[in-house]
Amino acid sequence: MSILITGGSGFIGSYTILELINERKAEKIVIYDLAAPSFRSILDRVGKEVIYVDGNILDFGKLLETIKKYDIKGIIHTSLLGNFKSMKENPMNCIATNFNGTLNVLELARINNLKVVYTSSGAVYGETMKPAKEIFPIRPGDMYGMIKATCELLGEQYAKTYDLDYVAVRLYFVYGQDRLYISRPFKELLDPPITPTDVLTAFVQQSVRGEALKFKKGGDLDLDFTYVKDAAHGVLLAYFTKKPPHRVYNISSGEAHSLKEIAQIINRYSGSKYVEIGSGTVEGWPPRPKFLDNTLARNELGYIPQFDIDKGLIEFYRMVKGHP
Numbered sequence: 001m002s003i004l005i006t007g008g009s010g011f012i013g014s015y016t017i018l019e020l021i022n023e024r025k026a027e028k029i030v031i032y033d034l035a036a037p038s039f040r041s042i043l044d045r046v047g048k049e050v051i052y053v054d055g056n057i058l059d060f061g062k063l064l065e066t067i068k069k070y071d072i073k074g075i076i077h078t079s080l081l082g083n084f085k086s087m088k089e090n091p092m093n094c095i096a097t098n099f100n101g102t103l104n105v106l107e108l109a110r111i112n113n114l115k116v117v118y119t120s121s122g123a124v125y126g127e128t129m130k131p132a133k134e135i136f137p138i139r140p141g142d143m144y145g146m147i148k149a150t151c152e153l154l155g156e157q158y159a160k161t162y163d164l165d166y167v168a169v170r171l172y173f174v175y176g177q178d179r180l181y182i183s184r185p186f187k188e189l190l191d192p193p194i195t196p197t198d199v200l201t202a203f204v205q206q207s208v209r210g211e212a213l214k215f216k217k218g219g220d221l222d223l224d225f226t227y228v229k230d231a232a233h234g235v236l237l238a239y240f241t242k243k244p245p246h247r248v249y250n251i252s253s254g255e256a257h258s259l260k261e262i263a264q265i266i267n268r269y270s271g272s273k274y275v276e277i278g279s280g281t282v283e284g285w286p287p288r289p290k291f292l293d294n295t296l297a298r299n300e301l302g303y304i305p306q307f308d309i310d311k312g313l314i315e316f317y318r319m320v321k322g323h324p
């Protein structure tokens, strides 16, 4: 069985591939991405069970050729252009690429009868004080949430109209060691408005480096941070569950923790006081639910998160330190 991972060189795509390799769940994994893979453990497999195709999600012909050439049976669609900042600054290119790219994936799935998993986001819910459930109406509060919701709706309509085996997983504040954080200049990481995951990542990095870092505010922001291995596992459960009863599942840790608590856990583990954060919320951060209720994924996909916040942060810290 061959699987195509669009955006497979990215953060979620890379961990999904590592899990697929570890679990020996695919004969062939094809990465379709404009960027080459950079994780050492994936690079070691390129040319063996992992194939890298340098392709644009907008190139329908190349996608079709790849699907035929490698006898693809399903697609995990993780490619994404932009983040919440760049989507606001450059909406046209981001919206067109993400929408048309998703349309290409769905159309190819329709023609070739392929399974599709779309990596959506809890950003589709917008602001809600309650634990967000899949039955809640979607009310995105920013451009990023809007495009994730739009692509989800496109997928749902394709699934309904053409009886596709299609599932969207709503991931949430995924953290863990990521090639971007390693290569991106630290200053850029801290450019406001900063994401809550960037704050968490900066805390881990600075703590490992033994350098102090203090954010003036943001410490009271309570969020459902999901360790990347749990997110990747949830993606694969959705992929390997044949036509699950629902078309949307929350994949999250299911618990909210404040950035203050996160700083404390990191300081406790490193035995230092390198990282600090004042009260209040993160400046410029769009409205999001505190946490996503993952009961549906537990009941119907068998999803059980393995990393609580302590365990996830400690593994992340150890990986940055070079002791996985």
Ligand SMILES: NC(=O)c1ccc[n+]([C@@H]2O[C@H](COP(=O)([O-])OP(=O)(O)OC[C@H]3O[C@@H](n4cnc5c(N)ncnc54)[C@H](O)[C@@H]3O)[C@@H](O)[C@H]2O)c1
Pocket: 006, 007, 008, 009, 010, 011, 012, 013, 032, 033, 034, 035, 055, 056, 057, 058, 077, 078, 079, 080, 081, 097, 119, 120, 121, 122, 148, 170, 171, 172, 173, 174, 175, 197
């Ligand atoms: N990381 C999170 O916390 C999080 C949370 C919720 C949802 N998600 C969703 O998960 C998915 C993956 O996110 P990520 O964090 O791995 O992002 P990422 O930026 O690390 O990966 C995206 C990949 O898409 C590739 N890409 C961009 N434009 C492309 C194009 N035109 N053609 C082909 N490839 C292209 C990039 O090169 C990159 O490797 C996204 O859909 C995102 O919305 C992520």
